[in-house]
Amino acid sequence: MRRFTLIAIPYAWLLALFLVPFLIVFKISLSDLAMAIPPYTPNLDLSTGWAGFKDFLSQLDFENFIWLTQDDLYWKAYLSSAKIAAISTILTIIVGFPIAYGMARAPEEWRATLLMLVILPFWTSFLIRVYSWMGILSQEGYLNQFLMSIGVISEPLIILNTNIAVYIGIVYTYLPFMILPIYAALEKLDESLLEAAEDLGCSRMSAFWLITVPLSKQGVIAGSFLVFIPTLGEFVIPSLLGGSKTLMIGKVLWEEFFSNRDWPVASAVAVVLLLILIIPIILFQRNEQKQREAEG
Amino acid sequence: MALDVFAPWDNPDAKPLIQFKNVTKRFGDFTAIDDLTVDIFESEFFALLGPSGCGKTTMMRMLAGFETPTEGTIRLAGEDIAPIPPNKRAVNMMFQSYALFPHLTIWDNIAFGLKRDRMPKGEIEARVDEMLRLTRMEQFAKRKPHQVSGGQRQRVALARSLAKAPKLLLLDEPLGALDKKLRQETQFELMDIQEKTGTTFVIVTHDQEEAMTVASRVAVMDHGKIVQVSTPDAIYETPNSTYVADFIGDVNLIQGKADPKGDKIYIAWAEGQPEIVGTPMSDFSHGQDVHFAIRPEKVSISADKPEGAANAIKGKVLDIAYLGNISTYHVELPGGQVIKAQTANNRRISRRSFTWEDDVWLSFTDTAGVLLER
Numbered sequence: 001m002r003r004f005t006l007i008a009i010p011y012a013w014l015l016a017l018f019l020v021p022f023l024i025v026f027k028i029s030l031s032d033l034a035m036a037i038p039p040y041t042p043n044l045d046l047s048t049g050w051a052g053f054k055d056f057l058s059q060l061d062f063e064n065f066i067w068l069t070q071d072d073l074y075w076k077a078y079l080s081s082a083k084i085a086a087i088s089t090i091l092t093i094i095v096g097f098p099i100a101y102g103m104a105r106a107p108e109e110w111r112a113t114l115l116m117l118v119i120l121p122f123w124t125s126f127l128i129r130v131y132s133w134m135g136i137l138s139q140e141g142y143l144n145q146f147l148m149s150i151g152v153i154s155e156p157l158i159i160l161n162t163n164i165a166v167y168i169g170i171v172y173t174y175l176p177f178m179i180l181p182i183y184a185a186l187e188k189l190d191e192s193l194l195e196a197a198e199d200l201g202c203s204r205m206s207a208f209w210l211i212t213v214p215l216s217k218q219g220v221i222a223g224s225f226l227v228f229i230p231t232l233g234e235f236v237i238p239s240l241l242g243g244s245k246t247l248m249i250g251k252v253l254w255e256e257f258f259s260n261r262d263w264p265v266a267s268a269v270a271v272v273l274l275l276i277l278i279i280p281i282i283l284f285q286r287n288e289q290k291q292r293e294a295e296g
Numbered sequence: 297m298a299l300d301v302f303a304p305w306d307n308p309d310a311k312p313l314i315q316f317k318n319v320t321k322r323f324g325d326f327t328a329i330d331d332l333t334v335d336i337f338e339s340e341f342f343a344l345l346g347p348s349g350c351g352k353t354t355m356m357r358m359l360a361g362f363e364t365p366t367e368g369t370i371r372l373a374g375e376d377i378a379p380i381p382p383n384k385r386a387v388n389m390m391f392q393s394y395a396l397f398p399h400l401t402i403w404d405n406i407a408f409g410l411k412r413d414r415m416p417k418g419e420i421e422a423r424v425d426e427m428l429r430l431t432r433m434e435q436f437a438k439r440k441p442h443q444v445s446g447g448q449r450q451r452v453a454l455a456r457s458l459a460k461a462p463k464l465l466l467l468d469e470p471l472g473a474l475d476k477k478l479r480q481e482t483q484f485e486l487m488d489i490q491e492k493t494g495t496t497f498v499i500v501t502h503d504q505e506e507a508m509t510v511a512s513r514v515a516v517m518d519h520g521k522i523v524q525v526s527t528p529d530a531i532y533e534t535p536n537s538t539y540v541a542d543f544i545g546d547v548n549l550i551q552g553k554a555d556p557k558g559d560k561i562y563i564a565w566a567e568g569q570p571e572i573v574g575t576p577m578s579d580f581s582h583g584q585d586v587h588f589a590i591r592p593e594k595v596s597i598s599a600d601k602p603e604g605a606a607n608a609i610k611g612k613v614l615d616i617a618y619l620g621n622i623s624t625y626h627v628e629l630p631g632g633q634v635i636k637a638q639t640a641n642n643r644r645i646s647r648r649s650f651t652w653e654d655d656v657w658l659s660f661t662d663t664a665g666v667l668l669e670r
């Protein structure tokens with residue numbers, strides 16, 4: 001019984017805060033646009049009884065989902081988001097791995113401080129940090145001023161409102177999510193394994209590729225999911241740093257809701273996004289489980 | 297019949313394979329190896345024995361190339377090895393912590409070094425299978441290290457270090473986690489490999505019986521110094537200090553004052569007790585402190601005073617430790633000192649001649665013990 005209560009709490013939490021809202025969104029995605037408040041129809045009216053409920057059900061359809069396949073804006077946005085998320089993930093690995101490696105190899109007494117520094121940005125609002133990137137990357141921004149003052153460039157670079165700015169923003173924001181799992185994996189790595197590899201004829205470099213990299217794989221995979229999943233639906237970064245050409249599904253979703261006020265189509269976009277995200281989330285869970293098993 | 301005895305250390309012309317020359321290793325201000333000089337010869341089975349923390353692993357790590365001496369030089373086949381990185385040394389080490397690669401199967405762990413040498417695939421397979429057979433790990437080849445037991449992991453680590461058949465093998469407690477039977481079998485396998493390939497072995501062990509069995513020479517270490525290097529029988533029969541005598545095997549130590557008479561020394565060790573007669577290996581002056589060390593198996597025990605024994609002391613049985621094949625009697629002498637005497641159990645226990653509180657005589661010849669200055 002106690003066991004049941006323990007399990008029931010998280011399930012009740014998920015039910016109330018995830019499943020119920022999802023069902024509501026799903027229902028809206030099956031509805032039609034209407035000039036009303038709320039801006040869709042039908043609405044469930046329980047006072048009309050069973051017949052009313054059947055009537056309500058008969059008005060729901062998959063029109064909006066079909067619409068998503070007809071206008072190429074949507075699938076292009078999904079694809080472009082996936083591409084941006086994938087490239088950002090790779091960039092975060094490239095930037096994050098050396099940082100995590102350096103942290104794990106740093107003297108033990110420094111490591112806590114270095115970890116603190118990685119987490120430190122979370123102490124200020126995410127929004128403010130992204131805004132400050134606008135100040136850095138804009139044409140009169142600090143970066144251009146600095147580069148021009150040391151004479152590397154004569155014309156200011158156009159970075160803000162391009163995909164490059166989006167990548168910079170995403171890598172910057174999600175870097176800690178990549179560093180922390182890789183660091184956790186590298187920190188556990190026993191130095192004597194590298195010595196054993198060298199003893200058996202490896203150079204330092206090949207010991208890194210044959211031992212360090214495979215043993216930090218789980219950390220890299222975990223970090224990649226932690227970056228890829230939220231980046232796919234990212235809205236704030238592309239809308240603040242990206243330009244008109246930056247196509248991301250989060251932005252499309254926002255526009256459908258707030259500019260077009262087309263809640264049913266927006267809901268359909270959200271439902272599809274969720275379905276797309278379920279695949280990497282399941283893969284992520286599998287990876288975590290595999291790692292737990294491997295650690296026995 | 298002139299049996300050719302393997303004893304290059306007695307031959308002044310023999311060239312040592314490994315030379316430690318005044319090697320000191322410090323970690324910060326802690327001295328792990330203290331001005332150590334020793335020669336190890338080709339095809340030797342050299343055992344390092346010593347208490348925990350005395351610097352055995354550190355010595356190995358310097359040979360393998362993971363630590364550099366703070367002072368002094370180490371030569372391998374005459375060449376200073378300080379500038380040679382670990383992967384370029386014809387030396388393989390079995391780590392005390394095993395250091396198996398957790399992401400590779402046992403098969404791949406053993407094959408790791410061979411693959412680095414770009415050995416042909418067929419040869420690798422044959423060699424790995426041979427190593428698996430040797431360590432009786434055939435049916436575990438496909439498992440990962442965390443899926444086998446501690447003793448099995450130790451065997452994999454051993455197999456991995458043996459696989460490359462290096463000129464010099466460093467084994468840091470290679471058999472500690474194995475049961476007695478398997479340990480003995482593996483000891484003989486190692487001696488066999490050593491005989492067949494002429495590989496030089498340096499082995500760390502906490503098991504002195506093991507050191508005695510396998511080693512051509514044993515080095516007893518203490519606080520970063522080698523106290524004595526000798527063949528197993530010499531270490532056992534003629535230790536150079538009470539430290540070595542006490543460390544290797546069981547020993548009775550009696551302290552007294554020397555009184556040289558002719559080629560014998562009489563030791564006054566307690567009021568009202570007959571002096572102990574012993575044969576010295578070095579000179580003692582009159583009244584000098586002397587430690588008399590005698591192994592329990594060299595002390596006989598009898599009910600009546602034995603006739604003609606050089607030394608005979610009366611005592612009382614305090615305790616009997618029955619060890620199966622032998623029994624150890626703890627006999628208390630009148631002064632309170634306890635002496636251990638060992639006898640083989642040729643008879644059934646019920647017919648044992650002595651029991652607790654019995655008065656007994658302990659006797660030994662005048663050459664049974666050694667006289668030590670410290």
Ligand SMILES: Nc1ncnc2c1ncn2[C@@H]1O[C@H](COP(=O)(O)OP(=O)(O)OP(=O)(O)O)[C@@H](O)[C@H]1O
Pocket residue numbers: 323326327328346347348349350351352353354355392
């Ligand atoms: N990297 C290091 N830094 C500081 N001290 C060290 C280091 N490595 C070893 N020591 C110290 O040097 C001494 C010798 O260590 P070593 O590992 O050689 O002992 P050992 O004889 O192998 O002991 P054991 O039988 O317990 O394995 C120990 O006191 C140890 O604490």
Ligand SMILES: [Mg+2]
Pocket residue numbers: 352353354392468
């Ligand atoms: Mg050790």
